[in-house]
Amino acid sequence: MIINGVQIDDTFAEAFPMKATRVVITAQNLKWAYHAAQALTGFATSVIACGCEAGIERELDPSETPDGRPGVSAMIFAMGGKGLAKQLETRAGQCVLTSPTSALFAGIEGGDRIALGKNLRFFGDGFQISKRIAGNRYWRVPVMDGEFLVEETTGMVPAIGGGNFLILAESQPQALAACEAAIEAMKKIPNVIMPFPGGVVRSGSKVGSRYKALNASTNDAFCPTLKGQTKSELSPEIESVMEIVIDGLSDEDIRQAMRVGIKAATDLGSANGIRRVSAGNYGGKLGPFLFQLREIMA
Amino acid sequence: MSALTFTLKTELKQRLDCSPLTPNLLAGKSVAEIAAIELQSGNRKVRVDAVFDITGDDAEDVAFAKATAKLDYIGKGLTAGCITVEGDVGAYLGQQAKGGAIYVSGNAGAYVANELKNGEIVIGGNAGDYVGAALPGNKKGMQGGIVIIKGNAGDRVGDHLRRGSILIEGNAGAYLGARMTAGTIGVLGSVGAYPGYAMKRGTLLLLNAPAEIPPTFNDCGTHTLGFLPLLLKGYHSFDTRFAGLSDSLKRVRRYAGDLSGLGKGEILVAV
Numbered sequence: 367m368i369i370n371g372v373q374i375d376d377t378f379a380e381a382f383p384m385k386a387t388r389v390v391i392t393a394q395n396l397k398w399a400y401h402a403a404q405a406l407t408g409f410a411t412s413v414i415a416c417g418c419e420a421g422i423e424r425e426l427d428p429s430e431t432p433d434g435r436p437g438v439s440a441m442i443f444a445m446g447g448k449g450l451a452k453q454l455e456t457r458a459g460q461c462v463l464t465s466p467t468s469a470l471f472a473g474i475e476g477g478d479r480i481a482l483g484k485n486l487r488f489f490g491d492g493f494q495i496s497k498r499i500a501g502n503r504y505w506r507v508p509v510m511d512g513e514f515l516v517e518e519t520t521g522m523v524p525a526i527g528g529g530n531f532l533i534l535a536e537s538q539p540q541a542l543a544a545c546e547a548a549i550e551a552m553k554k555i556p557n558v559i560m561p562f563p564g565g566v567v568r569s570g571s572k573v574g575s576r577y578k579a580l581n582a583s584t585n586d587a588f589c590p591t592l593k594g595q596t597k598s599e600l601s602p603e604i605e606s607v608m609e610i611v612i613d614g615l616s617d618e619d620i621r622q623a624m625r626v627g628i629k630a631a632t633d634l635g636s637a638n639g640i641r642r643v644s645a646g647n648y649g650g651k652l653g654p655f656l657f658q659l660r661e662i663m664a
Numbered sequence: 665m666s667a668l669t670f671t672l673k674t675e676l677k678q679r680l681d682c683s684p685l686t687p688n689l690l691a692g693k694s695v696a697e698i699a700a701i702e703l704q705s706g707n708r709k710v711r712v713d714a715v716f717d718i719t720g721d722d723a724e725d726v727a728f729a730k731a732t733a734k735l736d737y738i739g740k741g742l743t744a745g746c747i748t749v750e751g752d753v754g755a756y757l758g759q760q761a762k763g764g765a766i767y768v769s770g771n772a773g774a775y776v777a778n779e780l781k782n783g784e785i786v787i788g789g790n791a792g793d794y795v796g797a798a799l800p801g802n803k804k805g806m807q808g809g810i811v812i813i814k815g816n817a818g819d820r821v822g823d824h825l826r827r828g829s830i831l832i833e834g835n836a837g838a839y840l841g842a843r844m845t846a847g848t849i850g851v852l853g854s855v856g857a858y859p860g861y862a863m864k865r866g867t868l869l870l871l872n873a874p875a876e877i878p879p880t881f882n883d884c885g886t887h888t889l890g891f892l893p894l895l896l897k898g899y900h901s902f903d904t905r906f907a908g909l910s911d912s913l914k915r916v917r918r919y920a921g922d923l924s925g926l927g928k929g930e931i932l933v934a935v
Contacts, residue, residue, distance in 0.1 A: 429686065432894055432897070433890055433891075433893050433894045433897075434893045434897065434910065434911070435890075435893075436893075469890050493928075495865070495867075495928070495930075496846070496865075497848075497867070497891055497893055498827060498828075499891075499895050499898040500897075500899075500901075502892070504891065506889075512887060512888070512889070513887075513889060513890060513891065515890045515891050515894065541877050565773035577844070
């Protein structure tokens with residue numbers, strides 16, 4: 367399959383089950399909503415060492431937020447429910463509670479409920495106030511800048527992590543430009559995040575390592591400097607490979623994000639040095655959700 | 665189907681207990697069975713068809729027409745469905761109701777939403793004393809739901825209130841929110857003496873400053889509070905003027921109290 371001179375490999379991305387939640391952060395203006403959201407979702411690129419994967423989903427208009435102020439929605443994904451609840455509590459406490467003018471709300475209605483402000487409220491040292499509004503409970507925690515308003519719980523739902531595709535290009539700047547174009551398109555899709563810096567990861571990993579202590583290591587089959595040194599998946603003209611990893615609430619959300627991302631990359635085409643689109647395929651070792659590239663782009 | 669309608673056809677000399685006439689109690693009954701229900705009136709019982717003309721057949725939607733202030737206990741124990749009253753009602757409207765909605769076009773007597781657990785009550789006119797209060801000797805008043813009074817309310821609104829909202833678009837009398845455990849009371853008009861007397865937690869939201877703030881409330885200063893737009897937006901699905909304030913009412917002077925007791929409640933006065 368060739369799109370605009372770019373070959374779509376006959377392969378699939380492997381993804382695995384995760385748990386996810388969404389929160390809505392509002393502030394006096396969008397700048398400070400972003401400050402809180404960027405801090406909340408920082409150091410959350412991969413469950414390999416971060417404990418969770420998190421990213422900003424999208425901007426919210428004041429008409430969309432519970433308190434009518436500008437806001438941002440952020441999503442957090444973790445391997446299990448307990449880990450997710452712990453990560454959410456720690457991040458909300460250290461990154462949103464501390465952020466000037468911020469307020470924090472649940473972003474998922476259903477699912478299991480996990481603590482949002484339920485434990486953070488104790489920061490109020492007994493001066494905190496509970497408020498039940500329209501069927502939901504909120505906590506008003508007195509802080510130096512006024513009050514921190516936080517909803518008691520948020521929803522946790524089953525989700526999918528590790529959807530991905532690789533962009534293979536003739537040069538590093540060209541690979542990066544294609545990824546940037548892809549990310550701009552993918553950011554418009556709801557229910558997904560791309561948790562790596564700017565949504566892009568260059569150190570794609572494979573399952574396992576020759577060192578027993580490591581469970582992941584460099585994806586040598588796609589390292590251009592090893593073309594003559596290991597069993598390589600790269601043809602001679604490929605000089606740089608970058609990966610976009612997608613976590614989403616459902617199979618279809620990830621497919622849609624992959625579709626628009628790959629389309630944005632292939633729109634640049636071979637004329638701009640983009641030669642192939644591939645995906646992380648580990649023979650089924652990584653996870654049960656498979657995303658066939660050609661099927662998605664058909 | 666049309667609303668099951670009880671039209672008062674006789675002038676009552678005694679109060680009439682209408683508590684059997686709720687959607688949950690009338691479900692599945694034929695008109696003949698409903699007509700034969702006996703209601704307590706003073707020291708005797710009267711058949712429903714002796715005081716009301718009965719029309720319509722939808723027991724989920726009960727209506728009272730030509731209602732007067734002698735009709736007590738309308739909506740007592742209501743669990744679901746709707747009761748609409750054209751006219752006035754007497755005491756104990758919606759007592760211990762667990763759900764559903766009650767709409768009254770006229771005035772209501774004492775103890776509206778007495779020990780209410782959930783549901784919606786809207787009164788187009790005025791209400792008497794003890795809105796949302798507990799019965800004498802009880803310590804748990806209204807525990808949830810929402811009460812909207814378009815006119816004025818009497819004394820001791822929200823006495824022993826535990827949860828839920830009472831919204832008064834006119835004036836309220838003395839001892840507003842006395843002894844309340846939690847919950848929210850909003851007043852657009854004026855309030856009488858001793859607001860928040862012995863309140864433990866909860867919020868009194870007043871658009872006009874009371875003549876006097878009780879001495880056991882301390883001034884915490886003026887603040888822009890982020891929860892107010894959220895609270896007021898929470899009323900958007902109800903027919904109340906409070907919902908329209910969500911863009912304008914953010915800044916208040918906060919008085920904490922009642923500090924003669926737990927003191928974690930607050931009186932918020934719009935500025």
